[in-house]
Amino acid sequence: MTEIALKADSLSVSRGRVPVLSDITFDVSVGEVFALLGGNGAGKSTTLLTFLGFLPPRSGSVTVLNKPVTQNVEFVRQKSAYLPEAANLYPHLNARENIKYFLSLAKVPRSASDIEAALDEVSLATEARGRRLSSYSKGMRQKVAISLAILRQAPVLFLDEPTSGLDPVAIDEFNQLITKLSAAGTTVLMVTHDVYGACQIAGRVGLLKAGSLVGVFEAPEGGQISPEEVHRAFAEGA
Amino acid sequence: MDNIIRELRFSLRDPVVALTLLVGVLLSAFTVFSGLKEVDTERAQIERVKQMVDDDRTYALADQSDAGGAAYYAFHFTYAPPSDLAFAARGVRDDLPWKHRIRMLALEGQIYETDAGNPELSRIGKFDFAFFAAFLLPLLMILLLHDLKAAEVRNNRWAFLSATGGDGGRLLLSRAVLRAILLFACIITPFLAGVIVSTASLMSAVVVCAVIGLNLAFWLVLSLFTTSRIQSGPTAAALLLGAWFTLTVALPVGGKLMVEQSVPVPMGGEILLTQREAVNDAWDLPREATLKPFYERHPEWANAEPVSEGFDWYWYYAFQQVGDQTVESMSEALRDGVAERDKAMAMIALTSPPLLVDRVMSQLAMTDIAAFQSYDQCVRDFHAALRAFHYPMLFGGKEYSAEAMKELPTFRPCASNS
Ligand SMILES: Nc1ncnc2c1ncn2[C@@H]1O[C@H](COP(=O)(O)OP(=O)(O)O)[C@@H](O)[C@H]1O
Ligand SMILES: [Mg+2]
Numbered sequence A: 001m002t003e004i005a006l007k008a009d010s011l012s013v014s015r016g017r018v019p020v021l022s023d024i025t026f027d028v029s030v031g032e033v034f035a036l037l038g039g040n041g042a043g044k045s046t047t048l049l050t051f052l053g054f055l056p057p058r059s060g061s062v063t064v065l066n067k068p069v070t071q072n073v074e075f076v077r078q079k080s081a082y083l084p085e086a087a088n089l090y091p092h093l094n095a096r097e098n099i100k101y102f103l104s105l106a107k108v109p110r111s112a113s114d115i116e117a118a119l120d121e122v123s124l125a126t127e128a129r130g131r132r133l134s135s136y137s138k139g140m141r142q143k144v145a146i147s148l149a150i151l152r153q154a155p156v157l158f159l160d161e162p163t164s165g166l167d168p169v170a171i172d173e174f175n176q177l178i179t180k181l182s183a184a185g186t187t188v189l190m191v192t193h194d195v196y197g198a199c200q201i202a203g204r205v206g207l208l209k210a211g212s213l214v215g216v217f218e219a220p221e222g223g224q225i226s227p228e229e230v231h232r233a234f235a236e237g238a
Numbered sequence B: 001m002d003n004i005i006r007e008l009r010f011s012l013r014d015p016v017v018a019l020t021l022l023v024g025v026l027l028s029a030f031t032v033f034s035g036l037k038e039v040d041t042e043r044a045q046i047e048r049v050k051q052m053v054d055d056d057r058t059y060a061l062a063d064q065s066d067a068g069g070a071a072y073y074a075f076h077f078t079y080a081p082p083s084d085l086a087f088a089a090r091g092v093r094d095d096l097p098w099k100h101r102i103r104m105l106a107l108e109g110q111i112y113e114t115d116a117g118n119p120e121l122s123r124i125g126k127f128d129f130a131f132f133a134a135f136l137l138p139l140l141m142i143l144l145l146h147d148l149k150a151a152e153v154r155n156n157r158w159a160f161l162s163a164t165g166g167d168g169g170r171l172l173l174s175r176a177v178l179r180a181i182l183l184f185a186c187i188i189t190p191f192l193a194g195v196i197v198s199t200a201s202l203m204s205a206v207v208v209c210a211v212i213g214l215n216l217a218f219w220l221v222l223s224l225f226t227t228s229r230i231q232s233g234p235t236a237a238a239l240l241l242g243a244w245f246t247l248t249v250a251l252p253v254g255g256k257l258m259v260e261q262s263v264p265v266p267m268g269g270e271i272l273l274t275q276r277e278a279v280n281d282a283w284d285l286p287r288e289a290t291l292k293p294f295y296e297r298h299p300e301w302a303n304a305e306p307v308s309e310g311f312d313w314y315w316y317y318a319f320q321q322v323g324d325q326t327v328e329s330m331s332e333a334l335r336d337g338v339a340e341r342d343k344a345m346a347m348i349a350l351t352s353p354p355l356l357v358d359r360v361m362s363q364l365a366m367t368d369i370a371a372f373q374s375y376d377q378c379v380r381d382f383h384a385a386l387r388a389f390h391y392p393m394l395f396g397g398k399e400y401s402a403e404a405m406k407e408l409p410t411f412r413p414c415a416s417n418s
Helices: A044-051 A073-079 A095-106 A112-121 A138-152 A168-183 A195-201 A227-236 B002-013 B015-062 B067-073 B107-112 B119-125 B129-145 B148-154 B158-165 B168-198 B202-229 B233-262 B268-282 B287-297 B313-326 B328-349 B353-364 B369-395
Strands: A004-015 A018-029 A033-038 A059-064 A080-083 A156-160 A187-192 A204-209 A212-218 B076-079 B099-102
Touching (some): A018 A204, A018 A212, A033 A168, A044 A156, A073 A080, A080 A138, A080 B158, A168 A187, A168 A195, A187 A195, B002 B015, B015 B076, B067 B313, B107 B268, B107 B369, B148 B168, B233 B328, B313 B328
Parallel strands (some): A033 A204
């Protein structure tokens, strides 16, 4: 029996007075990649923020590594790395300084060579690493944020549209990286509108529409989810 | 410790923070430096003028053959020397006179014939360390803190920071406190250098640091409170500037108007004119009209035979004194009124940390109203001593001689920590 790492149980969340998520149930096993797909405003980011303890469930519950998030916010944040949507790290610091800063904040010491290795993995040009982020493109900033998430070596990754801004080559590299991490036991909950990328690396894909989980697609043994099928469901409104 | 070093490096790399701190340290150094120079200038000026007046007096006295002439031509330089801390807080020192040339004529006119100095310069002289630490410091603080959280939210970093560090609120609080401490250090360092150079008392320096720290803490708490409620940086800044304006401009200006309304005080100029008129009119009055009130004040001379050689000096000095007596109650009302207004302003200052800093500092620097009034009293006491010295020769038949003139009182500044 596989171990459950993340679990949303009849989860409903409101932002302000507006209900954003209603009655969502799904779980993610340890080492699994679960991709949440959905249009703009479907509630994808809200789901991640709820898992990280920023938004309280109106009803239902979320658990991370078997602990209810609401009572274990610090624990959850310590055990997970979060890649925010359109991550803006500090523009007045360079890539290395940003990474060092956030690693120190997370209290995970890493050596300079670890940091260079992580930046190599996302193929950030060596020449750029000492430049301030204010001179970076969106994709370059995203690469720094991704390498930071890797360096955390956290058991759980929450990724909010990690490939946005990346070029196709970088997207391929990113997908390989996630596959590798997942094989090594990292649990990944990622949010995306990239149907093809999601189907390529995810064990399961959940389709979110207007705050409801309208379908979950599972990869066949040893195979991949059919992007056409997901795409159709996405377009039809399932 | 690691956290502190991390945040310290982080803050110092931030251009806004670095620039604000630089401005802070430069302004502080400038005010301290110009304050020290101003004090030096005053001390040199005191030396020079005192020497000049003393020389003139010696020169003038050499020619005199009677007490009346000696009292008439002998000028004395009175002054309040700047305290060691005066470099940091000019207080009212640029607005109210702290030096006079006094002789034994009617005193009130001499006191209120204000030595206005150079009004243009005195306005620049107002930009002292106390002004900076009391009124401008909050602006730097607001600059450093108004956008602390808003910038993180605006740049999509707020959740990221909190997720990474576990508690974003605590992190931002530590950043705010650190910035306040850095700003404090930038402000205080030049001041402490000034204290060492001027050999001011360490105790007053500690008190100054404490009140400035209090001022900073007040604006820190107010900024944190405001930014915790207001999500937008510019809106928070506007609110904080509103608070700043209220506490540093509206409150003292409004308070001053109110206090001036409720505590009427005669004008110094009025006293000067009334006294001068009394003296001028005395020439045309029968001598009795002058001597009667004089002897009422000085019964000890009432039965003595005044010295009446050449010009009748005794009568002249009697009407000088009676001139003072005419405005005595006005002059007292002025002093009481000024003291009462000052007390009221002290109450108002209790409601505003910047005003409190300014007051405490000028109090310690002895440049406040109280110090000014004690200088005023010092001049009056000296003038009284001059009269006590000369009157026996004018009204009591004591003989005038160069020998006797060696006992002529000389002015010594009253209590000062200098
Ligand atoms: N800070 C917020 N306050 C109130 N409502 C919000 C906030 N952020 C997002 N929402 C609303 O919540 C809904 C879901 O947003 P989100 O989870 O960001 O969507 P997605 O990430 O799927 O594009 C949207 O209707 C959006 O308007
Ligand atoms: Mg989103």
